[in-house]
Amino acid sequence: MFGKGGPSFFELMKQALSSTEEGYDLLAPKFDKTPFRTPDELVEKALEHLEPKVESALDLCCGTGVGLAKLRPRVATRLVGVDFSKGMLEEANHELQLDGIVTNAEPTIELLEKDVFDLRYDAEFDVVTCFGAFGHILEKDEVKFLEIVRKALRPGGEFIFVTAEKPPFYAPKAIVAHAFNGVMRVRNAVLKPPFVMYYLTFLMPDVERRLKWAGFSVTTKPADLPSPFHQAVIVRARKS
Numbered sequence: 001m002f003g004k005g006g007p008s009f010f011e012l013m014k015q016a017l018s019s020t021e022e023g024y025d026l027l028a029p030k031f032d033k034t035p036f037r038t039p040d041e042l043v044e045k046a047l048e049h050l051e052p053k054v055e056s057a058l059d060l061c062c063g064t065g066v067g068l069a070k071l072r073p074r075v076a077t078r079l080v081g082v083d084f085s086k087g088m089l090e091e092a093n094h095e096l097q098l099d100g101i102v103t104n105a106e107p108t109i110e111l112l113e114k115d116v117f118d119l120r121y122d123a124e125f126d127v128v129t130c131f132g133a134f135g136h137i138l139e140k141d142e143v144k145f146l147e148i149v150r151k152a153l154r155p156g157g158e159f160i161f162v163t164a165e166k167p168p169f170y171a172p173k174a175i176v177a178h179a180f181n182g183v184m185r186v187r188n189a190v191l192k193p194p195f196v197m198y199y200l201t202f203l204m205p206d207v208e209r210r211l212k213w214a215g216f217s218v219t220t221k222p223a224d225l226p227s228p229f230h231q232a233v234i235v236r237a238r239k240s
Contacts, residue, residue, distance in 0.1 A: 006033035019193035020136060021084050024063075028087030031064050038132035038162070043070045045223045046129070046162050046234045050074040054126040056107075058082070058152055060116050061133030065092030068109070071129065072096070075107040082112045082119065089113055117144065121152035128152055128159045134202035142202070146214040150239055159216065159237040162223065166203040174200065204233055211237045 007015070007030045015023035024031070031037060043066055053076040059067040062081030071079055083089050089111045098109060128149050137145050149159050167174040177199035188194040204220065211218050216237035223232035 006030050016187070016195055017191065018195065020196045023195055024085035025087035028064065028085060028091050031088065031091065036132065037064065038066055039229065040066060040070070041225060042162055042223060042229055042232060043067055043131055045225060045232075046131075046160055047071065047074060049236075050127065056080075056125045057127040057129065058121065058125040060128065060130040060149070061136065062092055062111070063088045063132070065095035067129050067131045068092060069095055071127075072107065072109070075127075077107050078110075078125075079107045080110045080112060080125075082114055082116055084113065084115045086113055116148060117141070119148055119152065121148075123151070123154045125152050126154055126157045128157070130159075130161050134161075134163070135197050135199055137201065138196060138198075139201070142210060143214070146210060146216075150214055150216065153239040155239060157239050159211075159235075159239075161202075161235050162232050163202050163204055163207060163235055164231045164233055166200070166206065204235075207235070211235075215240055 007027060011026070011030070015026050018026060027034070047070055050071075051074065053074055055076050056078040057071050057075045057080070059071060059079075059081045062068055062083045063085075065081065068079060068081045081089070081092055083092070092111055096109060098111070130149075153159065169175075169178075181198045181200070184195070184198060188196070208218050208220065217240055219236045219238070220233050223229055223234055225232060
């Protein structure tokens with residue numbers, strides 16, 4: 001399941017017993033050796049239409065920087081990555097090799113340690129992305145999350161992400177995901193602080209309806225990648 005150099009079972013258990021932020025601080029040095037990291041080819045597929053360059057982009061829950069690295073050559077002026085984990089941002093800084101880069105290089109890159117729900121951007125970005133982080137957003141907070149995304153975008157700007165169709169309830173992966181979610185709900189009911197991580201979130205067609213309610217026009221297309229990503233769907237939601 002994990003690549004060479006990935007976390008041990010005991011390290012994962014320590015993470016699961018921590019808060020979400022502390023858990024990712026602990027996991028950060030080995031995160032890219034886990035299957036939790038969004039693969040490069042999936043991010044590339046999601047962003048391949050962003051040529052020629054856009055002026056500015058915001059990557060929410062940027063983690064160790066895979067989205068930022070793929071956005072970088074497609075952004076002309078300003079690129080911002082936001083994550084609540086200091087450890088993950090340190091890895092992103094290393095991935096992007098920001099130390100020693102001339103400050104007037106383009107695009108300028110900012111790594112911001114902040115909860116996305118505390119952001120107050122107002123029509124500042126042409127593109128907002130989020131890869132592999134929707135499981136950390138509770139269902140009750142999804143509307144607020146989309147409001148934050150929409151407010152951060154300029155008119156005509158796009159929110160780009162990858163999801164999948166909702167699987168049948170009897171599908172093996174759905175059964176496993178529901179079992180995991182049940183365990184996490186029990187864990188969070190008896191242990192504090194909570195560790196927020198759930199599967200089967202932001203899925204089609206539900207997320208398309210929510211995006212339209214939030215004031216986006218929505219375009220979707222299959223990622224057209226081999227297994228295990230053959231069911232991935234790329235979503236482009238444009239702010240009207």
